[in-house]
Amino acid sequence: MAKFTYLKSRLMPLKINDIDTDQIIPARFLKAIDKNGMGANLFADWRYESDGNPNKEFVLNKTQYSGAKILLAGDNFGCGSSREHAPWALTGFGFSAVISTSFADIFKNNALKNGLLPIIVDPIVHKAIFTMVENDPNYEVEIDLASQLLKLPDGKNISFPINEFSKTCLLNGVDELGYIMGFEKEISDFETRLN
Amino acid sequence: MPKTMFEKVWDAHIVTQQPNSPAILYIDLHLIHEVTSPQAFTGLRQRGLKVRRPERTIATMDHSISTHDPKIPISDPLAAAQIKQIELNTSEFGIRLYNMESEHRGIVHVIGPEMGYTQPGMTIVCGDSHTATHGAFGSLAFGIGTSEVEHVLATQCLLQTKPKTFEVKVEGKISKGVTAKDIILALIARIGVGGGTGHVFEFTGSAIRDLSMEERMTICNMSIEAGARAGMVAPDEVTFAYLKDRENSPKGKDWDPKVEYWKSLPSDPDAAFDKTITLDAFSIEPMITYGTNPGMGIKITECVPDPANFSGEEIMNQKIALEKSLTYMGLEPGKPLIGKKVDVVFIGSCTNSRISDLRLAASIINGKKVSLDTLVLVVPGSQAVKTQAEKEGLDQIFKNAGAEWREPGCSMCIAMNGDQLQPGQYAVSTSNRNFEGRQGKGGRTFLVSPLTAAAAAVTGQITDVRTML
Numbered sequence: 237m238a239k240f241t242y243l244k245s246r247l248m249p250l251k252i253n254d255i256d257t258d259q260i261i262p263a264r265f266l267k268a269i270d271k272n273g274m275g276a277n278l279f280a281d282w283r284y285e286s287d288g289n290p291n292k293e294f295v296l297n298k299t300q301y302s303g304a305k306i307l308l309a310g311d312n313f314g315c316g317s318s319r320e321h322a323p324w325a326l327t328g329f330g331f332s333a334v335i336s337t338s339f340a341d342i343f344k345n346n347a348l349k350n351g352l353l354p355i356i357v358d359p360i361v362h363k364a365i366f367t368m369v370e371n372d373p374n375y376e377v378e379i380d381l382a383s384q385l386l387k388l389p390d391g392k393n394i395s396f397p398i399n400e401f402s403k404t405c406l407l408n409g410v411d412e413l414g415y416i417m418g419f420e421k422e423i424s425d426f427e428t429r430l431n
Numbered sequence: 432m433p434k435t436m437f438e439k440v441w442d443a444h445i446v447t448q449q450p451n452s453p454a455i456l457y458i459d460l461h462l463i464h465e466v467t468s469p470q471a472f473t474g475l476r477q478r479g480l481k482v483r484r485p486e487r488t489i490a491t492m493d494h495s496i497s498t499h500d501p502k503i504p505i506s507d508p509l510a511a512a513q514i515k516q517i518e519l520n521t522s523e524f525g526i527r528l529y530n531m532e533s534e535h536r537g538i539v540h541v542i543g544p545e546m547g548y549t550q551p552g553m554t555i556v557c558g559d560s561h562t563a564t565h566g567a568f569g570s571l572a573f574g575i576g577t578s579e580v581e582h583v584l585a586t587q588c589l590l591q592t593k594p595k596t597f598e599v600k601v602e603g604k605i606s607k608g609v610t611a612k613d614i615i616l617a618l619i620a621r622i623g624v625g626g627g628t629g630h631v632f633e634f635t636g637s638a639i640r641d642l643s644m645e646e647r648m649t650i651c652n653m654s655i656e657a658g659a660r661a662g663m664v665a666p667d668e669v670t671f672a673y674l675k676d677r678e679n680s681p682k683g684k685d686w687d688p689k690v691e692y693w694k695s696l697p698s699d700p701d702a703a704f705d706k707t708i709t710l711d712a713f714s715i716e717p718m719i720t721y722g723t724n725p726g727m728g729i730k731i732t733e734c735v736p737d738p739a740n741f742s743g744e745e746i747m748n749q750k751i752a753l754e755k756s757l758t759y760m761g762l763e764p765g766k767p768l769i770g771k772k773v774d775v776v777f778i779g780s781c782t783n784s785r786i787s788d789l790r791l792a793a794s795i796i797n798g799k800k801v802s803l804d805t806l807v808l809v810v811p812g813s814q815a816v817k818t819q820a821e822k823e824g825l826d827q828i829f830k831n832a833g834a835e836w837r838e839p840g841c842s843m844c845i846a847m848n849g850d851q852l853q854p855g856q857y858a859v860s861t862s863n864r865n866f867e868g869r870q871g872k873g874g875r876t877f878l879v880s881p882l883t884a885a886a887a888a889v890t891g892q893i894t895d896v897r898t899m900l
Contacts, residue, residue, distance in 0.1 A: 251751075252751075252752070252755070253748050253749075253751075253752050254624050254625065254724050254726075254752065256724065256864075256866045258864065258866040258867070258868065258869050259866065259867060259868075262868055262872070263845045263846060263847050263869070264846070264847060264872075266466050266467075266494075266847065267466070267495055267507070267509035267510050267512075267513050267847065268509070269469035269470070269473075269512060269513055269516045270469070270470060270473065271470050281867065281868045281872055286854070286872075286873075310748065311625070311748065312624065312625035312628070312658070315624050315625065315658060315724070316560065316655075316656075316864060316866060317559075317560050317864075318467070318558060318559055318560040318574035318575060318576055319466075319467065319576075320467070320470075320558075320576035320577040320578060323576075338625060338628060340625070340628060340658055341594070341628060341629060341658070341660050342560060342573075342574055342575070342576060342655075342660075345575075345576060345579070346576035346577075346578065349576065349578040349579075350578070399453070399592060400451040400452070401451060401452045401453055401590075411578075412578070412582060412590050413474075413478075413578075413581065413582050413585060413586070415590070416455055416582060416585075416586045416588050416589075416590060417585070417586060419446065419447055419455055419588075422446050422447045422455070423446055423455075423457070423483075423586060423587065423588055426446045426457050427457075427484075427587075430457075
């Protein structure tokens with residue numbers, strides 16, 4: 237898995253609540269049998285006009301935000317379908333972190349397995365960052381995972397929650413499967429008790 | 432210490448719990464389908480791993496398959512490749528597949544219970560958020576991502592952080608014309624699409640006890656639409672009667688001890704839940720969604736909410752969301768939905784495609800014609816449901832009325848197989864999601880019960896089914 241330690245980046249503001257994974261990547265793009273190329277279809281139905289041209293009003297197509305590696309999204313990001321294609325599309329596009337006030341459970345789990353950091357902030361901070369980013373597309377923040385701090389340019393440090401285990405996995409690029417496989421004896425013992 | 436049912440099932444499946452780490456949870460039953468599994472098998476191959484317990488995984492194909500004659504080859508090359516891939520993967524790794532030729536094939540959340548795979552007290556997962564359906568039996572069942580599908584294939588285990596518990600009490604009797612679907616839509620309308628995040632629901636109360644297994648499945652199915660990881664209903668005599676003599680149910684001398692175990696699962700009387708909510712069953716009316724998530728629901732007789740009535744800074748976001756969804760839906764605020772013309776009626780999906788759902792829809796359509804300018808699709812949840820419906824003559828009722836009687840599959844619930852809305856079309860649907868584009872790009876969805884869908888099929892417009900009973 238890709239490591240996540242530190243990131244300094246501008247933000248892409250997408251001020252919509254309850255963005256579901258069908259919007260992140262519509263179902264018709266789920267027919268692939270590999271993980272590649274999902275970035276091109278990220279937010280496809282918002283991002284492209286029906287003729288396939290970019291919708292100039294949509295934030296992903298606004299040049300002033302291009303290259304931002306942090307998605308700043310509305311409340312309850314990633315609800316709905318369990319498709320891991322959603323974080324594949326976000327990372328495929330170039331995002332490494334998403335900031336919101338809350339995340340849907342399955343999306344959060346899937347994101348953490350793909351080196352995509354979900355950062356939860358309180359509504360007041362959330363609103364303040366939106367205001368800054370909308371006023372100044374060059375507004376940059378720093379994310380330091382080891383200290384769990386979101387560092388704002390005015391010197392404010394906002395601490396964010398993440399469970400210790402996921403944090404260790406992200407910092408070291410360790411994937412969970414290797415960890416589970418380390419408990420082979422416990423799994424075998426459990427299976428013996430089952431029978 | 433008294434325990435909830437969730438805690439009993441959770442505790443019984445912990446393989447190990449290391450300090451500062453999630454639990455390693457043993458998974459009894461793993462269901463896979465063609466859309467969310469291919470990359471997991473690729474992962475196994477890349478690491479040179481086998482499937483640890485192939486007999487604990489079952490596979491089917493349901494999302495991208497055609498609901499027309501299964502003998503006609505799939506025309507979409509991507510969908511065809513996905514179907515071929517699950518055939519290859521299951522054969523290479525020794526997993527049982529209910530393929531297109533199987534008399535047991537169907538939507539994964541319909542066939543699991545139907546064949547008796549789903550049993551109380553189990554942990555059940557699938558790369559599909561509607562896995563919550565299986566919780567109707569008192570199992571802990573939840574959707575997972577593809578990385579986790581790979582974990583389960585390789586180790587039969589998952590790393591999981593313990594969710595909190597949320598009791599949803601539904602007391603009293605539901606009225607005529609009101610179904611299980613209306614109960615769950617009423618709950619989601621009340622607590623919102625994020626109201627259950629981080630929690631597992633347990634549905635309790637006299638209205639839940641009165642429900643059949645299929646109705647309980649409808650309710651648990653949509654737990655995820657309120658953000659909950661899973662939904663559970665305590666097993667009881669209704670559950671045991673459903674399971675008795677199913678293909679994979681315990682047989683002979685194994686039956687009684689299993690039932691004894693299942694009877695130990697319900698939450699202890701003094702068990703504490705992290706949250707509780709109570710719904711009055713009698714006050715629930717037929718529900719319909721008006722917006723672009725399942726939480727945007729109203730009683731069918733109510734008017735579409737008006738963003739102008741929202742004020743105060745803290746609910747500005749709700750106002751913006753409402754305006755955005757009404758624009759997408761092409762609906763006027765403050766106006767009733769009853770009488771709104773619909774283009775398509777879809778009766779199907781893992782929420783409402785079981786035999787009792789089809790019987791409800793048929794009871795309204797019987798002897799009538801569907802509206803001339805409305806396309807009505809009836810898609811049974813499985814081959815077994817289809818066969819049973821045909822035995823009862825339900826297919827004839829639908830066909831004589833002018834509805835299309837299709838082969839089983841997910842169909843227009845997820846619109847991956849060609850069954851889809853055209854931009855701007857309105858559908859009344861018994862499925863579970865009304866997200867933008869969910870039933871086809873630009874399509875607009877009203878979620879309802881099978882009774883309400885059947886009423887719309889006949890009249891060609893949104894109709895209060897109680898006027899037809």
